[in-house]
Amino acid sequence: MVRTAAAVMRQEERTGRRQAQILDAARACVRVEGIHAASMSRVAAEAGMSVGHIYQYFENKEAIMLALCERDFDDFMLHIMKISDSAGRDVDAIVQTFSKEIIWLLDSDRAAFTLEFMAEAARNPKFSDLVVRVDHRLRSALRAIIEPVLEGLSRREIDMRVETLLVMTRCLTVHAGTRPIGDRGALASGFELAFRGVISPS
Amino acid sequence: MVRTAAAVMRQEERTGRRQAQILDAARACVRVEGIHAASMSRVAAEAGMSVGHIYQYFENKEAIMLALCERDFDDFMLHIMKISDSAGRDVDAIVQTFSKEIIWLLDSDRAAFTLEFMAEAARNPKFSDLVVRVDHRLRSALRAIIEPVLEGLSRREIDMRVETLLVMTRCLTVHAGTRPIGDRGALASGFELAFRGVISPS
């Protein structure tokens, strides 16, 4: 009755692959239809599998969307962490790399997604919980970046700046979702000014 | 056969009232369910009228949502114009009033709406056209505010700053939509720093 270790591993790997396959398909559907308009039958068609089979890997549609949202946030945080890790102690360098990297993080694909999930989070607590969690991680990353530069400031002053950066980071994402960014360079310059205003130890 | 002028006026007034009534109901539904999940029957119930009757005043559901979106944007622009009109020529004063006013403009109700419509605009051209139009008006208002302060700068430099302010203004709205703003004062201070960075004639 007991399955071999190899069999278990193969099964787990297949499950993972299937789930990823479903999430990829769901992403494609949500991208053009939105969370609510994306139907299970179309997701199934996109994934190249049957409708019923999807329910073997996810409890229901909402579970798929939540998993998709989480996967997207994780990917976003991965990029942010990379910026945070490579940050130095020179204000100019931080401002410059941060604004440039953030701008390049924006593609309309990711942005449209974030927008979709944020809208859902505005009314569905399961999604807003996810947003709260990723906000928390994002704040930590931002604090790690600016704290070395603003050593003299009070905890409260730093928190205020972290919060501002968080909102600005998010807003860029959302902006990119609505329409193609015309001139990344110009926008990066503009945000460099804004970031410098927030980060500079005045 | 020709109706009296008084009758026409009364009819027009009633039409206006009915349309507003429908839009109010639609707003309430979209607020808690989103554009797609909001059903005509629930909108009708909220409006206190029959489903069929709604179709006397709007061609279809999308037309209602577009009208609702437009009404919301118009209201938003009204507030922005008020800020723009009262702006002086002193940088500090501009930065201070602008950041404070913008923050106070945010209530989670309006924000959740904007979020919803932005998400829709990311895939529906009819909505994105609306966004493009309101962006245009918003840019004009922002340019009117900062141009007197940045007289020496090139057209390109000013455009870059206008664009940055536009994105920042929008992002605040989105942020407010996702969750309640904890400390408006702190956020206003943070954005004052950012705005000063963008607006200051360096």
Next chain:
DNA sequence: ATTAAAAGAATGATTGATCATTCGTACGGT
């Protein structure tokens, strides 16, 4: 002023499509 006729306002059951989810069935590896 009264009233019959016409127009407009409002209803809600109905239609056909689509939705998320379930279930009976079949295939294929072990």
Next chain:
DNA sequence: ACCGTACGAATGATCAATCATTCTTTTAAT
């Protein structure tokens, strides 16, 4: 022979939109 994998038709709910119908208001003629 067994069991996990996979299918897709079936189910019942819900959707946007329509339409036959009933009220209500307005108009025109007396």
